[in-house]
Amino acid sequence: MEKGEAEFYFHEADRLFKEGHYLEALQHLSVLEGEFPGNFNILFPMALCCEQLGRTDEAYERCARMFEQFTSEKQQEKLRGLFSRVCRQQQAGKGIGGQVPAPFPAHEFIEDTPKHTELNRTGTMALGSWDIPWPSILMGLAVLAVFFLLLAGLTYFVRQGAAAQNPHAVYWGMALLALAQFMLTCIIAYAVLWVMNKLLHEELIRDAVDVCIAMFIASLISGFLPFIGFFVAIYYLAKHYEMGFGEAIIFLLLQAAFNMLFLYMMLPLIFGETALDLMQML
Structure with missing residues (x-):
């Protein structure tokens, strides 16, 4: 689940809670709890919903588990308030077969909206998700086909310009070369990023546009700041894709490895003898 979808579920749960639809709010929170387990900002509102639904036993158990799991003073203070109410309701024999109003429920719930929630972006080294929709596969193949056609056109224009000393062909070749280099980088x-599970949107088009923009900005930084520009560009990409120092190093190493595989394995396989010219240009 991406960040925007998680925020939507939170806002819907918050709205439903304020309108008194506690069961529906609990259902929305249950979906989030399955995606982001062990998150106080999800578990605490779920306990509030159980209290409002009269499920005091369930609310009691949830509070007891959270007391053991979350130890910060702010979290413990919130839990003590809810726990004391639930205990009073159990002792008074309330909360059975009806809804029990809690003091200031909207205030307690609104403090735990998405902006305070850490989304579970682990960035672990996994081979992406093999559950890829067919439209995404076809779109990716189309992009690769365009790229290889571009490389074929590049060799043609470079050879034509060199043979006939045609400046227009040379200019076209230079433009195609710049475009091919940028496409290869992207x-x-x-x-x-797919292998590292670091793509932000989990949608091919949105992620492709995002990668192109990020790599364009990184290329500009590298071009206008000699020497240190490369490191500034890497720092920008690491921040943009939420990578730590170790992950940034892995990102660079994988980029180099993929680049070598493409130049020395894929190009000779597809272009044969002309692959050497392309390697020198790229």
């Missing part, structure tokens, strides 16, 4: 970056 394709490799996308592949590496």
Whole structure:
């Protein structure tokens, strides 16, 4: 589940809670709890919903588990308030077969909206998700086909310009070369981020656009800041894709490995003898 979808579920749960639809709010929170387990900002509102639904035994058990799991003073203070209410309701024999109003429920719930929630972006090294929809596969193949056609056109224009000394052909060749280099950078970056499970949107088009923009900005930084520009660009990409120092190093190493595989394995396989010219240009 991506960040925007998680925030939508939170806002819906908050709205339903304020309107008194506690069961529906609990259902929304249960979906989030399955995606982001062990999150106080999800578990505490779920206990509030159980209290409002009269499920005092369930609310009691949830509070008891959270007391053991979450130890910060702010979290413990919130839990003590809810726990004391639930205990009083149990002792008074309330909360059976009806809803029990809690003091200031909206205030307690609204403090735990999505902006305070840490989404579970582990970034572990996994081979992405093999559950790829067919439209995404076809779109990816189309992009690769366009890229290889671009490389074929590049060799043609470079050879024509060199043979006939045609400046227009040379200019076209230079433009195609710049475009091919940028496309290769974006394709490799996308592949590496997919392998590292670091793509932000989990949708091919949105992620592809995001990678292209990020790599364009990184290329500009590298071009305008000699020497240190490369490191500034890497720092920008690490921040943008929420990578730590170790993950940034892995990102660079994988980029280099993928680039070598493409140049020395895929190009000779597809272009044969002309692959050497392409390797020198790229």
